[in-house]
Amino acid sequence: MTSPKPQALAIEAEGLVKSFGETKAVDGVDLSVRGGSVYGVLGPNGAGKTTTIRMLATLLRPDAGSARVLGHDVVEEGDAVRAAVSLTGQMASVDEDLTGRENLVLLGRLLGLKRGAAKERATELLEAFGIAEAAARLVKNYSGGMRRRLDIAASLVVTPQLLFLDEPTTGLDPRSRNQVWDIIRALSSSGTTILLCTQYLEEADQLADGIAVIDHGRVIAEGTPGQLKASVGSGALHVRLLDPDQRPEAEQLLLRNLGGVKLEPDPAALSVGCADGNKAAEALAELARGGVQVADFSLGQPSLDEVFLALTGHPAEEEEKEEQPA
Amino acid sequence: MSVETTPTPEIRDAAIQKALASTPRPPRASALDAALTFGWRGMLKVKHVPEQLLDVTITPVMFVLMFTYLFGGAIAGSTGDYLDYILPGILVMSVLFTTVYSGIAINTDLTKGVVDRFRSLPIWRPAPLVGSLLGDSVRYVVAGTVIVVLGLILGFRPEAGVGGVVAAMALTVVFAFGLSWIFTTLGLLMRSPNAVMNAGFMGIFPLTFLSNVFVEPETLPAGLEWFVNVNPISILADASRGLMEGNADASDITIVLAVAAALTAVFMPLTTRLYRTR
Numbered sequence: 042m043t044s045p046k047p048q049a050l051a052i053e054a055e056g057l058v059k060s061f062g063e064t065k066a067v068d069g070v071d072l073s074v075r076g077g078s079v080y081g082v083l084g085p086n087g088a089g090k091t092t093t094i095r096m097l098a099t100l101l102r103p104d105a106g107s108a109r110v111l112g113h114d115v116v117e118e119g120d121a122v123r124a125a126v127s128l129t130g131q132m133a134s135v136d137e138d139l140t141g142r143e144n145l146v147l148l149g150r151l152l153g154l155k156r157g158a159a160k161e162r163a164t165e166l167l168e169a170f171g172i173a174e175a176a177a178r179l180v181k182n183y184s185g186g187m188r189r190r191l192d193i194a195a196s197l198v199v200t201p202q203l204l205f206l207d208e209p210t211t212g213l214d215p216r217s218r219n220q221v222w223d224i225i226r227a228l229s230s231s232g233t234t235i236l237l238c239t240q241y242l243e244e245a246d247q248l249a250d251g252i253a254v255i256d257h258g259r260v261i262a263e264g265t266p267g268q269l270k271a272s273v274g275s276g277a278l279h280v281r282l283l284d285p286d287q288r289p290e291a292e293q294l295l296l297r298n299l300g301g302v303k304l305e306p307d308p309a310a311l312s313v314g315c316a317d318g319n320k321a322a323e324a325l326a327e328l329a330r331g332g333v334q335v336a337d338f339s340l341g342q343p344s345l346d347e348v349f350l351a352l353t354g355h356p357a358e359e360e361e362k363e364e365q366p367a
Numbered sequence: 368m369s370v371e372t373t374p375t376p377e378i379r380d381a382a383i384q385k386a387l388a389s390t391p392r393p394p395r396a397s398a399l400d401a402a403l404t405f406g407w408r409g410m411l412k413v414k415h416v417p418e419q420l421l422d423v424t425i426t427p428v429m430f431v432l433m434f435t436y437l438f439g440g441a442i443a444g445s446t447g448d449y450l451d452y453i454l455p456g457i458l459v460m461s462v463l464f465t466t467v468y469s470g471i472a473i474n475t476d477l478t479k480g481v482v483d484r485f486r487s488l489p490i491w492r493p494a495p496l497v498g499s500l501l502g503d504s505v506r507y508v509v510a511g512t513v514i515v516v517l518g519l520i521l522g523f524r525p526e527a528g529v530g531g532v533v534a535a536m537a538l539t540v541v542f543a544f545g546l547s548w549i550f551t552t553l554g555l556l557m558r559s560p561n562a563v564m565n566a567g568f569m570g571i572f573p574l575t576f577l578s579n580v581f582v583e584p585e586t587l588p589a590g591l592e593w594f595v596n597v598n599p600i601s602i603l604a605d606a607s608r609g610l611m612e613g614n615a616d617a618s619d620i621t622i623v624l625a626v627a628a629a630l631t632a633v634f635m636p637l638t639t640r641l642y643r644t645r
Contacts, residue, residue: 150404199393
């Protein structure tokens with residue numbers, strides 16, 4: 042792999058600004074991403090994630106600010122940036138009217154591979170990504186998960202030093218999402234730097250080494266997933282009882298162990314703020330010892346809404362579209 | 368929410384690692400290679416949906432039949448004479464109508480995410496556009512061939528033989544390549560493929576009819592005659608007739624080539640710029 046000094050910064054952005062008409066889609070974003078890491082950019086729809094990624098991938102010219110990607114200025118040295126990165130956009134960036142194989146051969150040829158090498162490379166990627174059987178089908182007939190995998194494979198026809206992934210799992214079922222996560226982990230362990238935009242805290246938590254939370258075109262928090270969750274406060278332990286009549290007892294026990302119990306509208310359910318799995322397990326054991334029968338329980342991570350509520354005091358809200366591509 | 372955690376055997380970690388490790392970056396594709404690859408893409412689309420060629424051939428076929436048999440006697444005295452007159456012109460019309468579809472194709476592309484991928488590649492920047500027009504040239508040839516074959520069936524016998532027909536076709540395709548840059552510009556400016564189609568035909572239809580494709584300009588009112596005579600489509604139709612008859616006027620051919628070059632020189636950079644910034 043070609044990733045140079047592991048401590049070198051793969052992305053350095055300062056004060057990036059981009060407006061569309063009246064709307065400031067990106068309003069002074071700073072980012073620094075270490076080479077070889079997976080960096081998550083977390084935010085709701087319309088927060089400015091896609092616009093940021095498009096500026097870094099040289100598809101949009103910033104109105105103000107500057108950015109260097111792998112040491113190259115995105116405005117002055119666009120060609121050098123394009124030669125080292127790949128982009129997997131939010132809309133699947135593959136040609137729906139061609140087959141999966143044709144898509145990969147097309148990109149191989151455009152990237153400078155000879156005909157034979159492009160074909161071999163397509164075969165290799167189709168097999169590695171589990172789409173060999175659908176290779177000769179038109180992409181418009183692919184399932185969402187297959188299309189996503191092809192899309193990522195298309196970004197790897199020539200191994201990029203840095204990969205932009207814009208909401209790679211939005212709209213996928215859990216199984217397809219896990220497959221995409223597996224791919225991202227494999228990519229990362231081979232040394233590719235990844236900038237991952239996502240709306241899901243869980244996704245950023247699972248995959249990223251560092252996270253920037255973005256809202257209204259600004260970075261409002263930054264840190265490792267652990268730091269971020271700690272700053273947000275806890276997730277919650279949700280418990281449902283077999284017998285609603287036992288709820289007062291359960292409330293007492295949980296209050297003693299964890300504090301701050303919330304009674305849910307469901308008369309058999311209650312929840313309590315808790316981020317620590319061990320403490321939750323102890324509290325559940327206490328319930329069992331106290332003779333309270335639990336139907337089911339879950340330890341939830343704070344949702345993006347909770348993160349936003351904690352960081353900004355307002356819930357994550359969808360804004361109007363951040364840009365009009367057509 | 369419970370998340371399914373079954374392993375996914377079809378994604379093979381090791382295979383992905385290997386796939387990632389095995390590619391040294393090849394030297395950048397040349398401008399020509401990149402453009403030809405985009406041309407190949409256009410032809411693959413025709414291969415997958417051959418019906419799209421029907422659109423571009425049915426109208427001209429209807430025109431040949433309608434004008435020859437409906438108006439031929441009235442305009443030229445006999446259907447045979449009129450066929451000799453209009454066939455080279457309808458070849459031109461048929462190919463020029465097809466250029467509108469180049470704009471529609473670009474506009475359709477823009478509504479899909481694939482354009483982002485193309486724009487993020489380290490390639491010669493006009494390559495997607497030049498390539499798509501090169502691919503479209505194949506359609507132009509198909510549209511032209513249909514007309515010539517139909518003409519031959521109906522009794523059209525060009526004096527200059529195969530060579531003349533091929534030369535007329537080649538000149539028409541070169542002109543179409545130049546003209547299609549206008550429609551790709553339109554394709555990048557308008558909101559939907561339908562809007563491109565409407566605007567495109569609104570332009571190309573009157574321009575084709577206000578030429579000498581169907582009637583001799585001498586029969587027209589003075590102002591109209593003047594316009595018809597300077598209309599590049601008339602000059603192209605004259606050149607095409609001349610090449611098929613074996614008496615082409617060199618200045619006609621020069622003008623046609625110059626107009627094609629001028630259109631390319633103005634609209635290609637404009638289109639490339641729009642493609643990059645849209």
